[in-house]
Amino acid sequence: MSIVLGAIADDFTGATDLANNLVRAGMRTLQVIGVPQTALALDDVDAVVVALKSRTCPVQEAVNDSLAALDWLREQGARQLFFKYCSTFDSTDEGNIGPVADALLERLRATQAERLRATQQERLGSQHTVMVPAFPINGRTVYQGHLFVGDRLLNDSGMQHHPLNPMTDADLVRVLSRQTPHSVGLLARPILAEGADAARARLKSLGEQGVRHVICDTLDESDLEVIAAAVAEFPLVTGGSGLGQALPAEYRRLGWLDPVADPGRLAPASGAALVLSGSCSQATLGQVEDFLSRHEGFALDPLALAESDEQIEQALTFARERLFDEESSAPVLIYASAAPEKVKAAQHRLGAARAGELVERALAGLAKTLVTEGVGRLVVAGGETSGAVVSALEVTELRIGEQIDPGVPWTQTTVDGREAPLSLALKSGNFGGVDFFSRAFDALPGEKQP
Structure with missing residues (x-):
C-alpha cells in the first residue's frame, strides 16, 4: 500500500x-x-x-x-x-x-x-x-x-x-x-x-x-x-x-485518502515524568520559570560542563532522588535554558558550537540513563536538544498521538531496556503555552507510575 x-x-x-x-x-x-x-x-x-x-x-x-x-x-x-x-x-x-x-x-x-x-x-x-x-x-x-x-x-x-x-x-x-x-x-x-x-x-x-x-x-x-x-x-x-x-x-x-477513526490512538502511558530543556527561546524560558514555581528543577551550566562531568553526576543524583520516590509522582526538570546575556557569555568563552554540543551531550546522556532506570514520560524542549536525545535513545520510529498544544503532540516509541512504550513529547523552542511543561503530563492518559 x-x-x-x-x-x-x-x-x-x-x-x-x-x-x-x-x-x-x-x-x-x-x-x-x-x-x-x-x-x-x-x-x-x-x-x-x-x-x-x-x-x-x-x-x-x-x-x-x-x-x-x-x-x-x-x-x-x-x-x-x-x-x-x-x-x-x-x-x-x-x-x-x-x-x-x-x-x-x-x-x-x-x-x-x-x-x-x-x-x-x-x-x-x-x-x-x-x-x-x-x-x-x-x-x-x-x-x-x-x-x-x-x-x-x-x-x-x-x-x-x-x-x-x-x-x-x-x-x-x-x-x-x-x-x-x-x-x-x-x-x-x-x-x-x-x-x-x-x-x-x-x-x-x-x-x-x-x-x-x-x-x-x-x-x-x-x-x-x-x-x-x-x-x-x-x-x-x-x-x-x-x-x-x-x-x-x-x-x-481527490480520492487519495479515506476517513479514519481515531488516527492518534496510543497505548496507555507509564513511568516517571521528566522534562529536559536545552532551548533558550523566550517561550521556553517562560515555561521553565512557570515549572519551577510548581516543581523542582536542576540547572546545567555549559561552563561547568566544559570543566568536567561532575555536574552531570549531580543532575543524575537530583533526578533519581525525586523521580523514583514511591511517595511522589511529580515531574522534575533538568535544563540549560538561560537568558540571552548568559548564553552569549558562555558562547564567548567556549564558542557557540562548543557550548551547544556540551549541553546536547549532557541532556542526551541524562535521557538515556534515566529512561533505562524508569522514566517513561519524557518532554524535551528545543530542536537540537530533541535531536540529540532521540539519537542517544536510538529511536528510529515515533507513532504520533494527540496534541498537547498547537504543534506539539505526544508520541510513543520502543527503546532498549524498557518493556512498555516510552511516551515522548518533542517541543520546538518557541511552541507551547507558559504552563506547557506541567500541563503536558496531565494531557497524557494512562498509568502514572510503573
Whole structure:
C-alpha cells in the first residue's frame, strides 16, 4: 500500500509538529528518524515524516540527506512530497532552505520521464514550488512576503537573537533570494482572497515566467485552505506545519485518502515524568520559570560542563532522588535554558558550537540513563536538544498521538531496556503555552507510575 504524503523535515521537533497536524487532520502518521535502513510496515500509515538534522548542518550535507529521504519516500509510493522547515524560516544567507528546495526540485525534474501519467499540473509543479512557512494558529503569518510572529516582524520578535540562525530580515522574498540563484516570487493576499482557481492561475503564470520559488502570503486558516487546494497535486510543496493541516482535506477530495477513526490512538502511558530543556527561546524560558514555581528543577551550566562531568553526576543524583520516590509522582526538570546575556557569555568563552554540543551531550546522556532506570514520560524542549536525545535513545520510529498544544503532540516509541512504550513529547523552542511543561503530563492518559 502506497503512502499519500511523504515529508522531509529539517529537525526533529519540526517533524513532530508537522506529524501532529497531519494526525489532527485525519492521517495516520509515522515519524522516522533519518532514512530507514530496513523495511517498514506501512499498511496502516497514510503519511510518513522523515526527521533529519539538517537545519544548521553544512549545506551539502543537508542537500545529500534530503535527497536520500526524497528517494526513499518515492520508493514508498508517496503521491506528494513535502519539505518542512520552521515557521520562522530561520536559516542563514547560505541556506539551508533554498539549496535543499532547489536540489529536491532538480531531482524530481530529472526523474520526470518516469511519471508517464503525469498531469500538466504535475509537470508544471516539478519546475517550481511554493514556500508556505505560516502557521496562523501559532501567530506566524505572512503579508506582502513579510513574516510576522504575533504582531511583530520576524526581525523584531526575538528571532534576531537566535544563537545559530539570527533572523534580521523579515522579507522572505529577499531572504530566500540570497540562498538561491533562481527567481523568487510572491503569491499575494489579494489573489488568495479570490480563491483557489485564482491562486492556481497565478502560480501557473509565475512558473511560466521562470519563477522557481513562490513565497505565499498567509493571514489565516482560510488562506492555508486556498493554498492547499491550489497545490495539492504539485509533486513537491514546502513550508511549515500549518500547510500540513490543510492538505489532508484536499487528499480526501481527490480520492487519495479515506476517513479514519481515531488516527492518534496510543497505548496507555507509564513511568516517571521528566522534562529536559536545552532551548533558550523566550517561550521556553517562560515555561521553565512557570515549572519551577510548581516543581523542582536542576540547572546545567555549559561552563561547568566544559570543566568536567561532575555536574552531570549531580543532575543524575537530583533526578533519581525525586523521580523514583514511591511517595511522589511529580515531574522534575533538568535544563540549560538561560537568558540571552548568559548564553552569549558562555558562547564567548567556549564558542557557540562548543557550548551547544556540551549541553546536547549532557541532556542526551541524562535521557538515556534515566529512561533505562524508569522514566517513561519524557518532554524535551528545543530542536537540537530533541535531536540529540532521540539519537542517544536510538529511536528510529515515533507513532504520533494527540496534541498537547498547537504543534506539539505526544508520541510513543520502543527503546532498549524498557518493556512498555516510552511516551515522548518533542517541543520546538518557541511552541507551547507558559504552563506547557506541567500541563503536558496531565494531557497524557494512562498509568502514572510503573
